[in-house]
Amino acid sequence: MLTERQQLILRAIIDNYIRSAEPVGSRTISKREDIGYSSATIRNEMADLEEMGYLEQPHTSAGRIPSNKGYRFYVDQLVHMPFMRAEDAQHIRRVFAEKFYEFEQVMNQAASILSGLTNYTSIVLGHEIKSSRLKTIQMIPLSSHSAVVILVTDTGKVENKTISLPKEIEIGEVERVVNLLNAKLMGVPMAELRNRLHTEVAKELGRYIQQCEYFISLLEEALKHEPDDHIVLKGTTNIMMQPEFRDVDKVRDILTLFEQNEMVVRLFDSQERGLQVRIGSENKEQAVSGCSIITATYHLDGQPVGTVGILGPTRMEYGRVMAILNELADNLTNAFERFYKSGA
Known part of the structure; x- marks a missing residue:
């Protein structure tokens, strides 16, 4: 178990790395007003965090970056989901207040909003309801x-x-x-x-x-009817703007994956309630082993009927993305129930 000081330092390193995309040194952390420890103390704690597997040291730098284990601890124990900016929440609710004649329109709008707010790749996955009539x-x-x-x-x-x-x-x-x-x-x-x-x-x-x-x-x-999955992807090339993905082969593998609907469904589909966060190697597909995927389900009559999600680098603004996904999933649930029960 990490000490309170180690948790404080780990959180500061990850917050800094998310913003800068550069390895973080002890001197940088010591300058933060919320830390209050000397550079030497921080350096020792960073060495211990690295030994425990929460940090890594790129061979080209004296600074540290978070490992997948570090990100996992950060998401599970340290990150706080912020309130959404009022203008973002209002924008989402205004879009969902519009009249839609097909639910695919709602899915398209949700994916566009999500990609636009985060600059990551967004997906909305909608399963056809078995009881659709x-x-x-x-x-x-x-x-x-x-x-x-x-x-x-x-x-x-x-x-x-x-x-x-x-x-x-x-x-x-x-x-x-x-x-x-x-x-x-x-x-x-x-x-x-x-x-x-x-x-x-x-x-x-x-x-x-x-x-x-x-x-x-x-x-x-x-009248032959074959149930299918509806998939909406937006911002598929956003991954290319992240410094972690300057490797052309990495990007090509991810973009190739996006072209395979069955693979996309397998990656993003979730029947578990609430937010799900998969970091790095927790994603089974090699192409996205350097990415994080965050998903949330939307529901009809309490049962999951679709997924809204984000794919981005492991160096992701987890708290902000989770807040946006929560808001979108709630609005999708409300829109879907309103649409389904009123028959549009």
């Missing part, structure tokens, strides 16, 4: 033998697929089919649509069109 279905004729089927879910997702129409079907019949589908399928979970098509729609559909079986097969394909 059909809000409405439309069928718009494109020609005498084709139409586009538009599905709108109660979470604001819009899907559209083009189908071929039976030659004999008339516009009036299409309208009756759409009315029947809305009457029978509105409010049905998306995953159950094709099953309900056969159990509740097929028999009655035979009253409207002659080629019922053929039309049912077309609708079955149109």
Whole structure:
């Protein structure tokens, strides 16, 4: 366990290094008014902190920099989450007060805000809710033998697929089919649509069109629904502005990772409540072993439905980023619940 003096010195070193990106010496720390120890005392404590694995000494400098272990202790024990600047909080709340017609718009806005406020790479990951339901279905004729089927879910997702129409079907019949589908399928979970098509729609559909079986097969394909993850990345090149990432190969590996959705989901996905901070080698992917990832979940009816997060250097303003993520996650939760329950 670190002594109170060691904790004070470790915090001062990390705070200074976060601001300067330069190794920190004992003389620099001794000049701080909140320390009150001589340079020699600080130097001895720094040597002990290095021996315990909390600090490292780059071979080119007499100063010290935090290790991953040092950052972990800092985040868990020393960092204090500051209040957000009033103008930042007001900006976030003003954006979320706007009317959105698709939740993807909310995700885009959240990612842009987060990247803009932090200058790191931001991500908003939204899982499609398993219980999402059909809000409405439309069928718009494109020609005498084709139409586009538009599905709108109660979470604001819009899907559209083009189908071929039976030659004999008339516009009036299409309208009756759409009315029947809305009457029978509105409010049905998306995953159950094709099953309900056969159990509740097929028999009655035979009253409207002659080629019922053929039309049912077309609708079955149109109603095919594959749940997916929605990923919004912003500021992907911000990592290049950090002095730790002057190595072109390092940057290339990270940017390549951003192009792999499955990898991004694996890195940022979190079903744990609250803020999660992974530092350096705690991230299993080699490409981001020199980065920190901070995530927070947003919820619907108390259940996590998505993640908002940041990727940046381990030399990160942890307290400020955590405060911003907390505020964004709360606003995403409120926006999602409002959107989902009101049907936009």
